[in-house]
Amino acid sequence: MSKSFKKVLVSLLVGATVLTLAGCGSSGSTTATTSDAISGEINGGGSTSVLKVIDAAGSEFTALNPEVKFTYSGTGSSDGIKGATAGTYSFGCASRDLKTEEKGSLTELVFAFDGIAVVVNPANTVTNLTTEQVQKIYMGEITNWSEVGGADAPIVVVSREDGSGTRGAFEEMVKFEEKLKPDATIKEGNGNVQSTVAGNENSIGYVSLTFVDKTVKAIDIDGVKATVDNVKNKTYKISRPFLAMYDKSKVDDATLAFLDFLMTKDGQAIVEEHGGISVL
Template sequence: MGLKKRLAGLTMALVVGTFAFAGCSGGGDSTGSSSAAISGEINGGGSTSVQKIIEAAGDEFAAQNPDVKFTYSGTGSSDGIKGATEGTYAFGCASRELKDEEKSGLTELVFAYDGIAMITHPSNPVSNISSADLTKIYTGEITNWSQIGGNDAPIVVVSREDGSGTRSAVEELLKFEDKLKPDATIKEGNGNVQSTVAGNENAIGYVSLTFVDNTVKKVNVDNVEATVDNVVNKSYPVSRPFLAVYKTDGLNNQTKAFLDFLMTDEGQAIVEKEGGIKVALEQ
């Protein structure tokens, strides 16, 4: 009887082992299924104004999808549009409206809005400048702060590089396209404009709202402060959309998944956390 019991026990162990192996096989199928999960490279580039938002969203998306490699290059809006058109980037970002000649073959996704703050040194007594006077400052018609109620000092005009979406937006909104004064100080990126203005008490520049801190002072435009609420209600005159652009027929699954994520509640919360204005507020 002892032998029979041992044989019965062995038989039962074999049965259990068989089911256990079957369970493992099922797990293998599950692993196979997860291999179809989101993976691969997502390569974006373009506007530096959106960079904080896109990189934060990309980091979170990659954390949720460990097989994704996410990269974003802040090279300017025009480069982002060109890269998306030519396939250098899976998606490009622009911090301005697309020009008619740039729209061919591209799909546009508005994922946020932004106000462009006009900034001066904190010691500058000027607190408001009209749109018309800003145009005159940037085209060289107004050259001294005393002409608009400030100190008797030359105005140091700081602008952005060619291809900057922020520059294109400001020039279009203030109506001085291709008329920037020749001796304007040109800086690449919002951060460089901010630090330049912070270091010169006679300077004026412009940056995305996400780059404003206590080293510079926002100046009202047409008596309206650059705030989220005033951009949303469209009372602040210097504002713009943040766009992701891509070719629909060349969009890979992982990039589509990221752009979808950007428009979820979680993605829009990242937009807001990083200083942008979420699309939901506009609707």
Template sequence: MSKSFKKVLVSLLVSAAVLSLAGCGSSGSSTTTSSAKISGEINGGGSTSVQKVIDAAGSEFSALNPDVKFTYSGTGSSDGIKGATAGTYSFGCASRDLKAEEKANLTELVFAYDGIAVVVNPANTVSNLTKDQIAKIYMGEITNWSEVGGADAPIVVVSREDGSGTRSATEELIGFAEKLKPDATIKEGNGNVQTTIAGNQNSIGYVSLTFVDKTVKAVDVDGVKATVDNVKNKSYAISRPFLALYDKSKVDDATLAFLDFLMTDDGQAIVQKEGAITV
């Protein structure tokens, strides 16, 4: 038998073996690499600041996993923490750091960062305030826009409800915790604050950066603009984390899969698209 014939024969035998293995692989379920099907009901709740991000991420996750029913209720950070602790929510969200007594058995996932914008009506000529001026406005020590370079008009102070993560973070970062003026207008949710400021030329409020649009004007704080870049480079002082919270002993696989999705490239792209800051 010639060497060339032996080479051809060996080649034919190898090819036959490869084809045989391929056939075996295609015939049974033992070779499948597809992931387990995700199904179930995910009901999150908590901070309204994160709602645009969570709603968009939940919508995309449900589209990728049609057997998942996803809902999120914007009820405030404190409620999100309580719901995650009790297990009444699949996961909770907070837009502030947790207090020591709130941590309990909760696992904290930082999925984004956010800046808090101090906003006025677009007709207001004031474009910059110091942290000290903002604090004094919210404590009632500065009561007229003329005191900070604006028109001679009373300042209408708009704040958030008790339990709001945005309120807690703002009060701590600006420096008026537990000192809010008694007659401040209280609104629940970023959207309601935004609408109130848009409708009153003399008002001032604060909202998540994700709620700043053409209906309100974000003022500079200590000469620094409220932008994503300035939050990232830490030059803008009023910023906080966005947290997803869950109890490991109560969380289900579908919820964990959603939280994993939040941290993927696709999930973080949604974070950025919705105006928050990626991790």
């Protein structure tokens, strides 16, 4: 075999190897796979508003990575921030922007957007409220449904607990921070607000869009419906980010891999499937 022929053969073999490796290394897909042998425990916690999205994403991630154990506890945004800071959670979630004093060493990831729907019982005839009317209802300045075009009945105001990201975002956007009427009914979690409003014809509450179903009716705000499309086009003003956060000095590889998955096309499809609004 001549030297020149050997050189050509070697070149062809090297070229074929490179092409094979390139084909294995990148398929153009953003779908997570088990090829990196991801393993470990991921223990997240925080906002209840993100619960449906995170649980669904966690289920898909563990299906792709069977050696991973995933749990998420809906304990409220403030707890998620504290847990991520202390390292008691692998990652925390909040359904509002972080305050300056909360940021500390945390790395933030906006993985979705959400609208906060103002909800009433389906039997309520009121279909639209202005932001100012909602503000006055929650401050106790409007106390009867007849004042806003409804029946002659007292308004039962339902709000969230201290530390709730949904409450913090809602009060800030509707502009009644620290001014909630003293006798408001306080419920922990979006689900409890939803069920309370569903069970009382005279009640009003607010929940993440992911919790709006046939048991409650979302009120138009300033003539704009509370929908995903209207949050995206920024015509529905009561909206906020969904954040995941972690401390770089405490986070593990499995958690980082999960958060990376959340930002892929597949992860963002899960976000939208479960009522969130994709950031892609």
